[in-house]
Amino acid sequence: MALQRILFLHPNFPAQFRHLAMVLAKSPKHQVVYGTAREEGQIQGVQKILYKPSRDVRPETHHYVRPLESAVLEGQAVYRIAQQLSERGFVPDVVYAHSGWGPGLFVKDIFPKAKFCCFFEWYYHAHGTDADFDPADPLDADAEARIRIKNAPILLDLASCDYGLSPTQWQRHQFPPEFHSKIKVLHDGIDTEYFQPKPRAKLVLPDINLDLSAVDEIVTYVARGMEPYRGFPQFMEAIALLQKQRPNCHAVVVGADRVAYGKKLPNGKTYKQHMLETLPLDRSRLHFTGRLPYSQYLQVLQASSVHVYLTRPFVLSWSMLESMSAGCLLVASNTAPVTEVIKDGQNGLLVDFFSPQQVCDRIQEALDHPDGMAELRANARQTIQKTYDLAKLLPQHLDWLTR
Incomplete structure (x- = not known):
């Protein structure tokens, strides 16, 4: 040949x-x-x-x-x-x-x-x-x-x-x-051999001085940037609501403090700065990692109690599929790119993109019933293994x- x-x-x-x-x-x-x-x-x-x-x-x-x-x-x-x-x-x-x-x-x-x-x-x-x-x-x-x-x-x-x-x-x-x-x-x-679950994983990232090994409730969020296209403002509002209800819950945000898609704020501030300035957040329980090497990013997914993925009707992120492959419990927006993959109550939980209260409520539902959600986690991984491997x-x- x-x-x-x-x-x-x-x-x-x-x-x-x-x-x-x-x-x-x-x-x-x-x-x-x-x-x-x-x-x-x-x-x-x-x-x-x-x-x-x-x-x-x-x-x-x-x-x-x-x-x-x-x-x-x-x-x-x-x-x-x-x-x-x-x-x-x-x-x-x-x-x-x-x-x-x-x-x-x-x-x-x-x-x-x-x-x-x-x-x-x-x-x-x-x-x-x-x-x-x-x-x-x-x-x-x-x-x-x-x-x-x-x-x-x-x-x-x-x-x-x-x-x-x-x-x-x-x-x-x-x-x-x-x-x-x-x-x-x-x-x-998606490399399902690499992105696979690790039961009872703990999140410890010495490179960025993050040790959540004693934390049982970790809500994770991953995006290239922190912007409205990927629902970052709604996520932050949901975390502000969640922190009032769950004093032991921590949130971990992976991504750069920038806008990858869509418009920047006219005042020159980033959306991260804006949300931190305008929301009543407990900063001790909110952790921004910046961009991470793949190995550390995987550790975040494996230790996640609930993973939140929100997006406008736009390009579907690799991170959503990678999180499913890693056995994450997804709370995701009920938008067209997501619903091609996630069926509510079967392999994830769907929410109104514009409702931080609903995002908060479904996170709580997932945290309150970890054993009952085990099937959704397994089904999420099976979805990726079947269709996106x-x-x-x-x-x-x-x-x-x-x-």
């Missing part, structure tokens, strides 16, 4: 392509190159080549068009490294790019014979999903128009790619129906990409 050359393109590294790149790089049948803007990180056997846009987006560019200009600049940067690769004799058989940021925009121009695959994570809508979800934050005509134009680089990828992939049915459903025949639903996969999905990914 002839050597197959595969080029991954993603501004971050290794992101969704980590497991694919690792497995392919171990095979003598494949040569793997990864084009990225991120300098950190290496995968054995994978040649990483860095690209960098020639300039930033012009401030005078119309604000609707800035995301497209940014994507074009990224696509140009990828084109330049693709030329270098071609000059060195590397012409890929397959290119797999994450759509949206622009790395794959010119793949068909520089490598016209390559099979071009795209990872389609999200298609933007002004109405019916994340953008107009909060009635307290209505959209104006300017925002509606801006959101429509934000899809421009994604539509270009949809038109030029040979095959597309989306991780959930909900996310695929957001794309225009006329492109659905191009998009396969296949989740990245990396060991089952990775071979499907490899077949899809390399067949």
Whole structure:
């Protein structure tokens, strides 16, 4: 069998392509190159080549068009490294790019014979999903128009790619129906061998001076940032209510003090600062870990009494599925990406995204009946093992990409 050359393109590294790149790089049948803007990180056997846009987006560019200009600049940067690769004799058989940021925009121009695959994570809508979800934050005509134009680089990828992939049915459903025949639903996969329960686990993280080994009730929350998109304000309000009812309950928040999705506060403060200043919280029982290495993040999940996951109708987080795989008891928002996975009272407990009182009540329900909730924990893990297990999905990914 002839050597197959595969080029991954993603501004971050290794992101969704980590497991694919690792497995392919171990095979003598494949040569793997990864084009990225991120300098950190290496995968054995994978040649990483860095690209960098020639300039930033012009401030005078119309604000609707800035995301497209940014994507074009990224696509140009990828084109330049693709030329270098071609000059060195590397012409890929397959290119797999994450759509949206622009790395794959010119793949068909520089490598016209390559099979071009795209990872389609999200298609933007002004109405019916994340953008107009909060009635307290209505959209104006300017925002509606801006959101429509934000899809421009994604539509270009949809038109030029040979095959597309989306991780959930909900996310695929957001794309225009006329492109659905191009998009396969296949989740990245959760490593259920790594993310597994550890009965009676205690949470001790010496690196950040956190010792909750004497605590029996630990409520956990994980997100890339602390923002309304992932229900951080509602979670904090629920914790303020919970602390009044349960004097021995502690909360652990994993994530960076930033906004990963959505708007920042106009006054320049972070949502963490705002909630700490406005809510009556017992800070001695509220612990912010910042971002954690995977091993410590796993310890948080394994020691969790109740794990809270809230999200607008948006991209489903890996963390929710990882927490289920680790046997967490989920209290999660009754929103479309969540309900594709969680059935209320079967493998988790669903709540109104906008009701901190209901979040608090369901946390209490779970804490009051730990034995009765054991079945939900087991079912949560079984859900991941059945439908989202990396060991089952990775071979499907490899077949899809390399067949």
